[in-house]
Amino acid sequence: MKRIAIVTTIYKYLSHAQHMADRFLVGYPHEGRWHKPDMQIVSLYVDQKPAGDQSQSRATEFGFKVYPTIAETLRCGTDKLAVDAVIIIGEHGDYPKNELGQVLYPRHEFFRQCVEVFDKDGRAVPVYNDKHLSYSFEKAKWMLDQGKRLKFPVLAGSSLPVTWRLPDIEIPLGSQIDEALMVGVGGSDLMDYHALEAMQCMIERRKGGETGVKSVQLLEGEAAWNAPYSKELLIAALSRSDTPKGFTEKDGRTQNLVASGELRKLVPQPAAYLIEHNDGLKTTLLMLNGAVQDYTFAAKVRGKGTMSTQFLLTPVPNVTYSACLVSKIEEMISTGRAPYPAARTLIVSGMLESCLQSKAKGNQTLATPHLGVRYNAPTQSQHARR
Amino acid sequence: MPLSRRELLSAAALPWAPNRPKIAAIITEYRKHSHGQHIVDRFLEGYGWDGEHHHPAMDLVSLYVDQRPNGDLTPDRAGRFPGMKVYSTIAEALTGGTSKLAVDGVMLVGEHGRYDRNEKGQTKYPRYEFFKEIVKVFNASNRVVPIFNDKHLSWNWDWAKEMYDTSRRMKFPLMAGSSLPVTWRTPSLEFPTGARVEEAMCVCYGGVDSYDFHGLETIQGMVERRKGGESGVEWVQAYRGDEFWAAYKEKVWPTELVEAALCRSHTLVPAREGFNNIFPTVDDMKRIVKNPVAYRYKHSDGLMSTMILMSGLIRDFNFSARLTGQRDLFSTQMYLPMPDGRTTLANFFSPLVYNAELMYLTGKETYPLERTLLTTGLTAAGVESLHLGQKRFSTPHLNFRYQAAKESTFWRS
Numbered sequence: 001m002k003r004i005a006i007v008t009t010i011y012k013y014l015s016h017a018q019h020m021a022d023r024f025l026v027g028y029p030h031e032g033r034w035h036k037p038d039m040q041i042v043s044l045y046v047d048q049k050p051a052g053d054q055s056q057s058r059a060t061e062f063g064f065k066v067y068p069t070i071a072e073t074l075r076c077g078t079d080k081l082a083v084d085a086v087i088i089i090g091e092h093g094d095y096p097k098n099e100l101g102q103v104l105y106p107r108h109e110f111f112r113q114c115v116e117v118f119d120k121d122g123r124a125v126p127v128y129n130d131k132h133l134s135y136s137f138e139k140a141k142w143m144l145d146q147g148k149r150l151k152f153p154v155l156a157g158s159s160l161p162v163t164w165r166l167p168d169i170e171i172p173l174g175s176q177i178d179e180a181l182m183v184g185v186g187g188s189d190l191m192d193y194h195a196l197e198a199m200q201c202m203i204e205r206r207k208g209g210e211t212g213v214k215s216v217q218l219l220e221g222e223a224a225w226n227a228p229y230s231k232e233l234l235i236a237a238l239s240r241s242d243t244p245k246g247f248t249e250k251d252g253r254t255q256n257l258v259a260s261g262e263l264r265k266l267v268p269q270p271a272a273y274l275i276e277h278n279d280g281l282k283t284t285l286l287m288l289n290g291a292v293q294d295y296t297f298a299a300k301v302r303g304k305g306t307m308s309t310q311f312l313l314t315p316v317p318n319v320t321y322s323a324c325l326v327s328k329i330e331e332m333i334s335t336g337r338a339p340y341p342a343a344r345t346l347i348v349s350g351m352l353e354s355c356l357q358s359k360a361k362g363n364q365t366l367a368t369p370h371l372g373v374r375y376n377a378p379t380q381s382q383h384a385r386r
Numbered sequence: 387m388p389l390s391r392r393e394l395l396s397a398a399a400l401p402w403a404p405n406r407p408k409i410a411a412i413i414t415e416y417r418k419h420s421h422g423q424h425i426v427d428r429f430l431e432g433y434g435w436d437g438e439h440h441h442p443a444m445d446l447v448s449l450y451v452d453q454r455p456n457g458d459l460t461p462d463r464a465g466r467f468p469g470m471k472v473y474s475t476i477a478e479a480l481t482g483g484t485s486k487l488a489v490d491g492v493m494l495v496g497e498h499g500r501y502d503r504n505e506k507g508q509t510k511y512p513r514y515e516f517f518k519e520i521v522k523v524f525n526a527s528n529r530v531v532p533i534f535n536d537k538h539l540s541w542n543w544d545w546a547k548e549m550y551d552t553s554r555r556m557k558f559p560l561m562a563g564s565s566l567p568v569t570w571r572t573p574s575l576e577f578p579t580g581a582r583v584e585e586a587m588c589v590c591y592g593g594v595d596s597y598d599f600h601g602l603e604t605i606q607g608m609v610e611r612r613k614g615g616e617s618g619v620e621w622v623q624a625y626r627g628d629e630f631w632a633a634y635k636e637k638v639w640p641t642e643l644v645e646a647a648l649c650r651s652h653t654l655v656p657a658r659e660g661f662n663n664i665f666p667t668v669d670d671m672k673r674i675v676k677n678p679v680a681y682r683y684k685h686s687d688g689l690m691s692t693m694i695l696m697s698g699l700i701r702d703f704n705f706s707a708r709l710t711g712q713r714d715l716f717s718t719q720m721y722l723p724m725p726d727g728r729t730t731l732a733n734f735f736s737p738l739v740y741n742a743e744l745m746y747l748t749g750k751e752t753y754p755l756e757r758t759l760l761t762t763g764l765t766a767a768g769v770e771s772l773h774l775g776q777k778r779f780s781t782p783h784l785n786f787r788y789q790a791a792k793e794s795t796f797w798r799s
Contacts (some may be wrong), residue, residue, distance in 0.1 A: 019662045023658075026664045029649040032706070032717035034665045054660060108718070167798050239434030241731075242723035246732045252418040254431045256439035298437065308437040312572070312721075314652035315728050317662035349760055371623040385573050 002333055003037035005073050007110050011044070012052040016091040017128055019322050025062045028323040031386050037330050042057040045073040046082045047106065057091050069285035070113040072193040075252075081121040085333040086114050089130040100356040102135035115146045126336060128329045131158060131344070132193050137350035137370060144346055155329060155338040156324040156345035158194045158370035160295060161201035162328055164312040164322035164384045166240065170205070173379060176302035177206040180283040183241070183296045188287070189352055192273065195285050195324040198295055198311045199349045203283060204344060204377040212372035213351050218358040219378035224272035225264060231282035233306065234258055236298035240310040249375045257291060260309060266291045273355045274365075278372065324384045343368060343375035345357075405492035407746045408446040410479045411504035413518050414499035416449075419458045419667065419725060420433040420534050421497040425737040429468045429493075436799050443745045446470055447491065450479035452512065453499045454677075476519035493519055495536040504772045506539075508595045513537075514545035521552055527664070528559035532749060534742040537564060538599050538762035543783065546762040548763050552756060561742065561751050562758040564600045566703055567607025568737035568796050570721040576794045577608040582710035585640050586691045590646035590703040593695070594679060595769055599764035600767075601693040602681070602719050602761040605701050609689060609759055617687035618785035622764060623778040624771035630678040636667065639682055639692040640708065641668075643715065647694075647704035650719040655699050675699050681768035686785055694770070701726070737797040753795050756788035 004024060010019035023042075027036035044066045046055045052211065057064045067073040071105050076082035090107035097103050118124035122316050127147070133140035147154040149200045155166035180203050182193025193292055219227050235258045238244070244255050246266045257263040264289075298308035314320045350371045358366050392398050409429065413422030429446040432439050449472050451460050473479040482488035496513035503509050506752070513535060524530045533553070536580045539546035539562055552559035586609045588601040610616045625633045634641065648654060656662055657670035666674065679695040701724070706717040723729040741752045771779040 013660050015661060018660075023663070024659060026661060028663060029651070029654075032649050032715060034645065059661075070478050081735060118720050164721075166570050228478045235439055236437040239437055239439050242729035243435065244730055251462070252419075252423050252725070252731075253427045254433040256432060256733060259439065295616050306437050318652055318654055319662065320652045321661070 003042040003082065004039055004333065005043045005045070005086045006041055007045045007070055007086060007114065008089040009047045009074060009091065009095070009105065010050055010053070011055040011237065012045050012050060013054065013059065014317060017046075017089040018054060018243065019284035019319055019345060020130065020326055021087070021321060022088060025058065025168050027235060028321060028326055030323060030327050036135075039253040039330070040335060043067055043073045043076050046072050046287070050094070070110060071117050074117045075121075081117055081123050081125065083125060085126045085128070087128045087329060088114070091131050098135065100353070100360055102356060104135060105229065108134040108136070108139035108159070110141045111146070111213045115150070118150050118152065118282075120171070120258060124150040124154045125161060126332050128332065129154065129156040130247070132156070132289055132349040132352065133345055134349060135189065135353065137353050137357040137360045140346050140349040144337055144342055147342070153332055153336060153338045154342040155332045155340070157341045158197040159321040159325040160194050160311045161340070162324040162383050163314070166310040166312050168385050169309045170381045170383075171202055171299065171307060172304070173205050174207050176306065177203055177231055177281060178300040178302065180297070180299035181229050181237055182283070183234070184285060184287050185293055189356060192285065192287055193348065193352050195295055196273065196352055197345065199283060199297060200344050202297055202299060202350050203281065203376070205278065205330060206281065208279055208374035209374065210343070210347060211374055212220070213347060213368050214276045214278045215364065215365050215367050216276070216351055216358055217274045218355040219272040219274065219363050220269065220359070224270040224286070224362065227272040227274055227284060228273065229286070230300070231258060233298040234286065236306045237296040238292065240296040240308050241292045241294050242310070248288040263288070263291055275351055309337045328382065340378045341375045343373050347371060347373040405660065408447045408488065409444050409491045409493060409746060410450070410489040411446055411493040411495065412449040412450045412476050412479060412520065413452070413495040413502070414453050414497065414511065415453045415455060416459045417498065418459065419732065420499070422451070422495045422743050423459060424698070424732050425493060425495050425536060426463070428735060428739040429464060432735065433739070435736055442739070444491070444743065444746055448482060450476050453784045455500070459772070462643040471523045476516060480520060480523040481527075487523050487529050487531065489531060491531050493742060494520070494533055494628070494650060495591055506769050508541040508769055510541060513624065514540040514542065514549060517549050521556070524556065524558070527771070531538050532559035532745045534745060535560065535562040539593065539758060539767055540754070540762065541766065543763050543766045546759060547783070550759045551590045553755065559745050559749055559751050560755050561753070562755060563761070564603035565734040565738045566600045566604040566720045566724070567753065567757070568741060569734040570797045571718045572721045574716055575709075575718045576796070577611045578709070578715070579611050579790075581611070583609055583687065583689055584611045584687065584708045584710055585643055586705070586707040586774050587639065587643040587647055587694065588703060588705050589644055589694045589696055589700065591695060591697045591701050593697070595765065597759060598681065598693060598695060598768055599693065600703060602764045602778060603758070604705050605691050606757050606761050607796075608705055608707065609691065610727055610788070612689065615789040616756070616760065616785060617787055618686050618750060619760065619764060620684045620686055620780050620785060621778050621780050622767040622771055623682055624681040625680040625682070626772060626775055626776065629678065629776050630680055631672055639680065641771050643692070643693065643706045646690040646706035646715040648700065650704040650706070650717050651700045651702050652719065667712060671696070671699060672694065678700065681764065684685065685763060712766040730764070736787055741795060753791045754763050754788050756786065760784060760786070
């Protein structure tokens with residue numbers, strides 16, 4: 001039975017660590033069954049223990065140990081690496097923000113300490129890193145470079161690419177995509193990241209694969225409304241929303257928020273993240289707080305017309321979308337192969353950082369020669385559809 | 387080659403198209419989140435469909451609203467959509483105040499509003515009464531048009547059967563039913579046409595004479611596709627409370643089907659504090675579900691179906707089935723974007739309205755009325771079985787056959 005170490009910031013109710021690690025302990029819904037992974041958590045590191053900390057009670061109930069350092073966690077108190085996989089969950093907890101507004105979650109630091117153990121002990125094991133690799137592209141790139149150097153698989157990212165889609169669409173591999181647009185909500189740099197990764201998992205399927213990002217620009221306010229994205233794609237994305245606000249909340253009515261002009265009234269602080277890729281593809285993330293509460297996507301695909309969908313974020317507390325993600329982590333641990341490339345998360349980590357730098361620099365367009373990340377999409381669909 | 391649905395709709399939407407159908411809506415009330423609001427608004431305001439904000443290629447020109455409670459939205463909608471006139475009788479709504487039928491389709495929404503309950507707990511929504519008024523105008527005008535009836539035909543089986551017979555005798559299209567058969571599914575699976583099925587189940591939530599109907603439609607929209615089609619139902623047995631748990635323990639219905647259905651839920655109430663998604667034991671279920679209800683029924687071809695209400699444990703509709711010769715159980719969730727805090731729009735009404743539109747445009751029912759005739763009878767039979775002290779209730783009147791639509795009609799685009 002594969003042995004797993006969990007390295008996390010905090011372990012309390014509804015933290016990412018709780019709802020992901022718990023699935024290895026009590027199982028999770030998967031393809032119509034309650035699936036119990038044939039692997040066990042043997043050790044846990046928690047960086048902070050806030051009120052409501054569950055680390056010790058879980059360890060006691062499920063028979064694993066909480067260790068004071070990451071190295072000890074990976075070695076389970078011995079002098080050699082004693083686990084078959086590491087799951088790093090650096091989300092939630094009390095960490096400072098930098099001048100770009102990014103929460104400085106210590107994912108890179110956690111990962112570095114794991115790599116130190118791999119180096120010293122002469123063995124490396126698969127690592128899953130929850131959400132973006134790091135707030136810093138440079139650090140994120142170093143993380144993936146270590147995976148290449150020591151030949152261990154790395155999986156990372158959000159659950160949006162793997163959750164249910166309404167409708168259940170996939171852009172055919174090798175399609176010509178003329179434009180793509182994503183609508184997201186929530187704070188930065190927490191939720192804009194999810195939205196960018198959701199869009200990335202769709203557009204990486206285009207002809208030639210991902211070619212890297214040439215430049216980015218983050219526009220706000222009136223400039224965001226006037227940004228050069230297709231209004232038709234915005235209508236298409238919003239047509240997939242189940243959560244329009246304003247008159248819908250008032251009296252239940254359906255709305256075309258774009259045509260009625262209500263969209264502008266509902267969103268006091270719109271933000272447009274404009275991404276130009278090296279192959280010429282232009283994509284836009286619109287963060288529309290106040291208008292909707294869900295994540296929707298639309299793209300112009302040659303030969304298919306406009307394709308659009310909603311990435312379904314199922315309700316709290318079950319957040320069954322995280323079960324979709326855990327099944328991918330489990331797949332990597334049992335096969336030793338990441339089901340989809342962490343390069344996706346790397347490029348998204350980088351484009352988000354650069355967008356926030358654009359914002360800090362008065363919304364300038366920033367050339368991003370460092371984001372020349374090339375990769376190909378997985379041939380198989382990876383989202384929940386069975 | 388016949389036009390596709392999409393081509394047909396866009397042709398009908400062309401401004402020079404000769405006939406933009408006129409629709410009358412006959413509803414019990416028009417309040418926020420009443421079925422009348424969800425449905426009529428989609429004709430007036432349009433709705434998200436197929437990646438665009440779709441406006442039906444027809445005009446809702448007249449409205450009858452039976453009750454005007456606080457929060458009545460009729461004046462607001464009439465003010466903003468002057469093309470829709472509000473009439474004080476059903477006959478006037480259908481004739482536009484003339485002596486002849488003046489619309490090309492009728493939408494009948496008899497759900498919500500203050501109506502009496504009978505001793506069996508059935509709310510006496512006036513769908514049959516509305517229907518009779520509509521048919522009276524058809525008769526007087528010597529013309530019939532399609533009717534869409536939201537939810538079951540009537541709480542009263544004899545009246546439901548009369549509605550069905552009337553539509554067949556007078557040869558007008560009549561569609562009815564729930565959104566459950568036409569909404570999204572997670573996963574987006576269709577029941578395999580012609581499959582042999584031994585057991586089918588829906589595990590859902592809600593009350594008797596209410597969401598039980600939706601659970602029954604969930605099952606029926608799937609199993610009607612089995613080999614031979616629907617064969618009819620011989621009897622229904624309801625269970626509730628202690629008898630439900632006794633039956634559960636005795637495996638009167640296959641518990642593995644309950645488990646498979648629960649594994650499709652997105653809303654499983656955690657059985658233990660501090661866990662966000664944990665599978666309940668039967669003892670957990672007993673603690674969490676205060677008033678469980680099951681309708682178990684036997685189809686004439688031997689299929690056994692079970693509709694289970696587990697309010698408190700889940701807030702979604704999950705289907706499972708055992709197909710002959712398949713190692714794995716078949717299961718999916720009929721996903722309802724539900725404006726109970728989860729969403730703001732009840733967008734499962736969109737595929738329902740879309741199917742009604744298709745009928746108004748083509749004069750063809752997109753799925754069989756017999757489905758809803760059967761589930762109407764099953765709902766009443768479940769209520770009857772409970773009323774009789776949870777006795778098996780024979781249903782010779784439900785022993786009729788029908789075939790499913792060839793095309794899938796659930797929401798996939």
